[in-house]
Amino acid sequence: MSTQIMGILNITEDSFSDGGRYLHLDAALAHARELIAAGADIIDVGGESTRPGATRPGATRVPEDLEHARVVPVIRALSEMGVTCSVDTMRASVAEAALAAGATIINDVSGAQADPAMLGVMAASDARCCLMHWDTERFGDAAGTSQAAVPDVLGRLLGLAREAEAAGVARERIIIDPGLGFAKTAEDNWALLAALPAFVATGYPVLVGASRKRFLNTLSGSRVDVATATVSALAAAHGAWCVRVHDVAATHAALAVARAWKEHEWTA
Numbered sequence: 001m002s003t004q005i006m007g008i009l010n011i012t013e014d015s016f017s018d019g020g021r022y023l024h025l026d027a028a029l030a031h032a033r034e035l036i037a038a039g040a041d042i043i044d045v046g047g048e049s050t051r052p053g054a055t056r057p058g059a060t061r062v063p064e065d066l067e068h069a070r071v072v073p074v075i076r077a078l079s080e081m082g083v084t085c086s087v088d089t090m091r092a093s094v095a096e097a098a099l100a101a102g103a104t105i106i107n108d109v110s111g112a113q114a115d116p117a118m119l120g121v122m123a124a125s126d127a128r129c130c131l132m133h134w135d136t137e138r139f140g141d142a143a144g145t146s147q148a149a150v151p152d153v154l155g156r157l158l159g160l161a162r163e164a165e166a167a168g169v170a171r172e173r174i175i176i177d178p179g180l181g182f183a184k185t186a187e188d189n190w191a192l193l194a195a196l197p198a199f200v201a202t203g204y205p206v207l208v209g210a211s212r213k214r215f216l217n218t219l220s221g222s223r224v225d226v227a228t229a230t231v232s233a234l235a236a237a238h239g240a241w242c243v244r245v246h247d248v249a250a251t252h253a254a255l256a257v258a259r260a261w262k263e264h265e266w267t268a
């Protein structure tokens with residue numbers, strides 16, 4: 001299967017690149033339609049920002065009922081249109097309500113660690129479950145830990161996947177994600193991207209979320225969507241199952257290039 005494109009729909013006030021733009025249902029649905037027209041296979045709907053600091057101890061989190069009110073109507077409307085939806089949440093109750101509204105993927109950036117009820121909701125559903133790596137303890141502000149990042153993140157993700165399986169989430173429903181930019185240095189992020197084949201070799205589908213993150217911003221300045229699309233093409237060439245992006249059109253073109261390249265592979 002060719003690499004899937006997950007279009008990002010952040011219904012938040014403060015997400016890094018699109019905060020505050022899609023708070024109204026109509027604006028959110030209009031943007032989702034644009035993402036689909038541009039080639040998105042999945043729409044990832046989130047109602048709580050995960051920008052650095054937003055979910056640290058002491059930070060004010062979005063109230064649970066507000067998160068529900070933001071994501072559930074959008075997911076219901078999109079699902080009724082036949083769109084594949086994932087819900088980007090760390091709360092079990094939000095995941096459960098999103099599934100009831102038609103979502104088929106739970107995308108939990110905490111790897112099902114933030115809410116003790118999350119694994120139960122995942123297990124009781126037949127949704128695909130994305131477990132992302134986010135370990136604030138390990139990386140913090142440390143610089144130059146890139147070599148350690150790969151075994152660390154890979155080992156931790158395998159542990160999270162085992163935990164999910166033990167809780168009753170079938171192996172074939174699990175997706176893993178190295179969590180680029182989440183308490184990681186630029187060096188960490190590049191090391192993780194370059195090690196993508198090792199993540200793919202686990203047999204779990206791998207999701208890559210590099211879009212508009214600081215390490216690409218620093219590298220590319222105002223052309224961060226070009227940089228994101230390039231990462232998408234490289235990630236696809238190295239076996240990523242899905243790329244999560246803001247600018248779907250650019251990634252769609254980049255993936256078409258990666259696919260054409262692969263189809264024309266020369267064998268001596």
Ligand code: PMM
Nearest residue numbers: 015016050107130132177179180209
């Ligand atoms: N990144 C963000 C939010 N959700 N989910 C997954 N699975 N992987 C990611 O890398 C990821 C995510 C933060 O980015 P945004 O604020 O631009 O949406």
